[in-house]
Amino acid sequence: MKATADLDHEDTPKLSIEKGEKNMTDAITIHQLTKTYLSGTVALKGITFSIKAGEFFALLGPNGAGKTTAINIITGLANKTGGDALLFGKDVVKDYREARALVGLVPQEFNVDQFEKVSKVLYFNGGYFGLSRPERFNRIGRLLKDLSLEEKRDTKFRELSGGMKRKLLIARALIHDPPILILDEPTAGVDVETRRFLWDYFRQLNRQGKTILLTTHYIEEAEELCQRIAVINKGEIVALDKKQNLLALLERETMTLHLKRKIGRIPKQLQKYHPQEQDAIITIEYNPQKEEAQEILDAIQAAKLPLLKIETSRTTLEDVFLHLTKK
Amino acid sequence: MNLTGFLALTEREISRFLRVWQQTLIPPVITSVLFILIFGYSLGSRIRDVGGVSYLEFIVPGLVMMGMIISAYSNSSSSVYISKFQGNIQEYLVAPVSYWQIILALTIAAVLRAMLVGISILAVSYWFVPFSLHHVPVLFYFMLLTSLLFAFAGIATGLWASNWDQVNVFSTFIITPLTYLGGVFYSISSLPLFWSTAAKFNPILYMVDGFRYGLIGVADVPVVYSLMVVFVLTALFFILCVQWFRKGYKIRA
Numbered sequence: 001m002k003a004t005a006d007l008d009h010e011d012t013p014k015l016s017i018e019k020g021e022k023n024m025t026d027a028i029t030i031h032q033l034t035k036t037y038l039s040g041t042v043a044l045k046g047i048t049f050s051i052k053a054g055e056f057f058a059l060l061g062p063n064g065a066g067k068t069t070a071i072n073i074i075t076g077l078a079n080k081t082g083g084d085a086l087l088f089g090k091d092v093v094k095d096y097r098e099a100r101a102l103v104g105l106v107p108q109e110f111n112v113d114q115f116e117k118v119s120k121v122l123y124f125n126g127g128y129f130g131l132s133r134p135e136r137f138n139r140i141g142r143l144l145k146d147l148s149l150e151e152k153r154d155t156k157f158r159e160l161s162g163g164m165k166r167k168l169l170i171a172r173a174l175i176h177d178p179p180i181l182i183l184d185e186p187t188a189g190v191d192v193e194t195r196r197f198l199w200d201y202f203r204q205l206n207r208q209g210k211t212i213l214l215t216t217h218y219i220e221e222a223e224e225l226c227q228r229i230a231v232i233n234k235g236e237i238v239a240l241d242k243k244q245n246l247l248a249l250l251e252r253e254t255m256t257l258h259l260k261r262k263i264g265r266i267p268k269q270l271q272k273y274h275p276q277e278q279d280a281i282i283t284i285e286y287n288p289q290k291e292e293a294q295e296i297l298d299a300i301q302a303a304k305l306p307l308l309k310i311e312t313s314r315t316t317l318e319d320v321f322l323h324l325t326k327k
Numbered sequence: 328m329n330l331t332g333f334l335a336l337t338e339r340e341i342s343r344f345l346r347v348w349q350q351t352l353i354p355p356v357i358t359s360v361l362f363i364l365i366f367g368y369s370l371g372s373r374i375r376d377v378g379g380v381s382y383l384e385f386i387v388p389g390l391v392m393m394g395m396i397i398s399a400y401s402n403s404s405s406s407v408y409i410s411k412f413q414g415n416i417q418e419y420l421v422a423p424v425s426y427w428q429i430i431l432a433l434t435i436a437a438v439l440r441a442m443l444v445g446i447s448i449l450a451v452s453y454w455f456v457p458f459s460l461h462h463v464p465v466l467f468y469f470m471l472l473t474s475l476l477f478a479f480a481g482i483a484t485g486l487w488a489s490n491w492d493q494v495n496v497f498s499t500f501i502i503t504p505l506t507y508l509g510g511v512f513y514s515i516s517s518l519p520l521f522w523s524t525a526a527k528f529n530p531i532l533y534m535v536d537g538f539r540y541g542l543i544g545v546a547d548v549p550v551v552y553s554l555m556v557v558f559v560l561t562a563l564f565f566i567l568c569v570q571w572f573r574k575g576y577k578i579r580a
């Protein structure tokens with residue numbers, strides 16, 4: 001597989017910023033954001049992207065890529081070193097109060113008072129975001145119901161199971177019904193059933209109009225939920241595109257020919273497809289947009305190989321991801 | 328301005344210590360009663376009047392200040408440290424509340440706890456030794472500013488501390504010794520010249536002495552000095568807290 005140097009064929013937000021326009025329909029605008037921790041670790045090397053209102057966007061990357069760092073800067077938990085982060089045009093540093101009111105954060109780590117009751121956690125957080133008491137009680141009832149936590153209303157945080165703790169973090173992020181929801185690995189440590197349930201819930205929130213920024217290293221999660229995906233690695237965005245384009249860009253099918261015996265030499269009919277031979281297995285990679293599978297099959301037949309079986313497989317987003325981040 | 332956010336945080340901070348009132352409000356009162364029984368009654372009966380008042384009456388203001396200092400300090404230092412440690416400090420760092428609102432909420436809770444403790448000690452002491460309130464505004468000034476000062480000092484220590492021992496270092500090695508040496512149990516005028524001069528570098532002396540003036544009208548240091556010293560120290564610690572919160576010292580990477 002050959003890497004394409006520039007995978008980002010969209011208009012990046014830096015263009016609109018450089019022209020001095022503030023695109024008000026962008027829910028999140030990140031421009032040349034850099035972060036160097038006091039320890040000297042360079043966590044972000046100038047990342048740029050923007051997320052439209054109503055979009056479901058994934059920031060996908062391996063451990064230590066800088067995902068949480070980016071989110072912490074957006075939500076006021078970390079100081080940026082350079083660049084800008086805006087939420088609906090509000091600067092997260094200069095207009096921090098307006099910006100923070102627009103976003104709910106589900107953090108990667110549990111950051112809740114261990115001894116506080118579920119309903120009290122939500123009650124106080126609703127207050128911090130300026131909700132009146134009746135509004136808070138209203139939202140608490142609704143969220144506990146939506147997330148099936150009603151029975152745990154009076155349970156202390158530390159007495160919840162891991163999955164329930166995650167759900168409480170989600171309820172807490174939604175207490176003030178923010179237009180932007182940021183999910184930092186929201187399904188870490190939950191069982192399959194709960195994960196499916198949460199995915200449905202996120203999709204439902206997105207349909208109701210919430211802009212969602214999801215970070216994950218589960219490719220399946222990004223593939224399942226998101227419309228666009230940015231791949232981040234070592235503090236840099238290495239790819240950003242619609243999910244389908246990201247796949248198509250590196251789309252490959254692989255045909256694997258299992259032979260009865262080793263043949264030692266690639267038959268000339270197959271040479272134009274650059275096959276790889278190892279023991280009694282020949283693999284042919286091809287781009288289904290350019291080459292016809294039938295054509296290859298005909299060539300195989302013409303070569304009269306001692307075939308045992310033929311398998312084909314498609315690249316997954318996982319392969320794309322591994323390919324992009326292995327450098 | 329997000330007044331609701333500020334009030335919610337204040338409510339949370341107050342409920343935090345009221346939830347465990349047996350541990351937060353009662354112990355300092357018991358300690359004071361023990362001091363009154365030991366020093367006031369058994370040993371104090373052998374000590375002659377200090378500056379024209381009975382020994383028991385002399386030590387009550389110091390005991391009140393001691394209880395208030397520890398209460399204000401423990402409340403804000405433990406609140407900040409524990410919420411930093413558990414991570415729930417992030418709940419209000421991501422919320423649309425400003426730094427000064429956070430500081431104010433933490434401070435109100437610490438001052439309230441100190442006031443409740445101070446008034447309880449006063450009330451209990453009155454039962455042992457009835458006193459008249461000599462100068463109420465001065466008395467109130469020292470109660471308020473001392474609790475403010477140690478509320479701010481507690482916030483600063485809570486931010487600075489990387490482990491629980493460090494929270495205690497400040498109270499064990501600074502607050503407690505300075506309180507005992509701060510003229511709670513003796514008048515510095517009874518000390519040899521060197522030591523009475525040295526004692527004047529102890530800030531707690533001014534709180535105890537000024538408060539004693541407000542309560543029973545006896546003081547070693549002119550009360551104006553004490554008023555000023557306490558004011559300046561409170562202002563310095565306030566500025567430190569504001570600076571640290573603004574920068575996110577040890578709370579925002």
Ligand SMILES: Nc1ncnc2c1ncn2[C@@H]1O[C@H](COP(=O)(O)OP(=O)(O)OP(=O)(O)O)[C@@H](O)[C@H]1O
Pocket residue numbers: 037038039041042043061062063064065066067068069070108217580
């Ligand atoms: N508070 C901090 N102080 C110093 N370095 C930090 C701090 N937080 C993160 N880093 C470093 O910054 C880099 C990016 O970390 P970050 O937490 O943003 O990664 P991530 O993409 O969220 O990873 P993960 O998938 O493991 O959560 C890492 O090298 C990490 O060690």
Ligand SMILES: [Mg+2]
Pocket residue numbers: 067068069108184
């Ligand atoms: Mg992370």
